[in-house]
Amino acid sequence: MLVNELGQLVQDKLTLNFGEGSSKLEYHYDFPVFIVSKDKLYDILTFLKEDKDLSFKYLTTMCGVQFPNAQPELEFGLMYQLHNMEKNYRIRLKVFMPKSDLNMKSITTIWSAANWMEREAFDFYGFNFIGHPNLKRILNMEEMNYHPMRKEYPLEDATRHDKEDKYFGR
Amino acid sequence: MKNIDINAAYKPEGIEGEGYFLTTLDKVVGLGRKNSLWPLPFATSCCGIEFMATMAAGYDLSRFGSERLSFSPRQADLLMVMGTISKKMGPILRHVYEQMAEPKWVMSVGACACSGGIFDTYSVLQGIDRVIPVDVYVPGCPPRPEQIIEGFMKIQHLVETESLRRRESEEYKKLLGTYGIQ
Numbered sequence: 001m002l003v004n005e006l007g008q009l010v011q012d013k014l015t016l017n018f019g020e021g022s023s024k025l026e027y028h029y030d031f032p033v034f035i036v037s038k039d040k041l042y043d044i045l046t047f048l049k050e051d052k053d054l055s056f057k058y059l060t061t062m063c064g065v066q067f068p069n070a071q072p073e074l075e076f077g078l079m080y081q082l083h084n085m086e087k088n089y090r091i092r093l094k095v096f097m098p099k100s101d102l103n104m105k106s107i108t109t110i111w112s113a114a115n116w117m118e119r120e121a122f123d124f125y126g127f128n129f130i131g132h133p134n135l136k137r138i139l140n141m142e143e144m145n146y147h148p149m150r151k152e153y154p155l156e157d158a159t160r161h162d163k164e165d166k167y168f169g170r
Numbered sequence: 171m172k173n174i175d176i177n178a179a180y181k182p183e184g185i186e187g188e189g190y191f192l193t194t195l196d197k198v199v200g201l202g203r204k205n206s207l208w209p210l211p212f213a214t215s216c217c218g219i220e221f222m223a224t225m226a227a228g229y230d231l232s233r234f235g236s237e238r239l240s241f242s243p244r245q246a247d248l249l250m251v252m253g254t255i256s257k258k259m260g261p262i263l264r265h266v267y268e269q270m271a272e273p274k275w276v277m278s279v280g281a282c283a284c285s286g287g288i289f290d291t292y293s294v295l296q297g298i299d300r301v302i303p304v305d306v307y308v309p310g311c312p313p314r315p316e317q318i319i320e321g322f323m324k325i326q327h328l329v330e331t332e333s334l335r336r337r338e339s340e341e342y343k344k345l346l347g348t349y350g351i352q
Contacts, residue, residue, distance in 0.1 A: 140293060141258040148292045160296045162285060 007032030056082035064121035106132040124149035205235035210246035214253030217280035243269040254282040
């Protein structure tokens, strides 16, 4: 199946089941991307997994993203990538939300594999996954008191002294 | 028989005669300790690969009495930290150090272990001397085996010459106190 046929098939199914305008279809290179609303994401993912024609049974990956220069309600986002292994269909879904509301329903009930990935998104961006069985930091040390991939924090370690100007005669 | 020039092992100062040799006890202990250091390799990245070369036949660290690596901190004399230590790893490294019995020495191998190296980032410890005291720093990214051996010889020099009672000195206790280690 051609990529744009796959995109159209999924788009039609989503429109049929979730109403007009429930998802916005884009193509990034040869990859169909669906931008969906935050409150419908959980149901859409369930549908994509359970539907007989689509049966996206495998969650390839998911992660958080931040676009600091975007308008506030599109600043933070989550990306989900799905795979139908029988027919080799691959699609991507995205949701966006403002910084003031980073709550998201956990999809660990659909795919157990999302457990660690959601913990990672929590660790680095501070997304709050409602219903996650064990939402704590996964990669950083537990004492860390901020979410380091957020663009408002410096990447460098604040305690490092060997780059101070006095060592370079500045 | 041909007269072969043998490069004999180092001998401390003392009084020598037919069939006997007299010297002080601390020199004998220093000599013994120096030539039988058991290193604990705490290797986390590429410096560890250089250490493997240092241990292997080409560079042969066992020439210095260290063919026996100790993978248990309880039997090790020298903690060799080789590679990037993340902040999450910091408490584990400290735990390993605390489990080692006195006397013990620490060698920090490579730019990452010494200062964080190129990893000036939120997740990496900017030098292991923020969690444990270090005796010898070996620079390099990664250092060549020759450099590691030189660092090792510097440790040997410390082991041989330092007072046997250094570890009970006020200065040493104060140093450990700054790290919060009893």
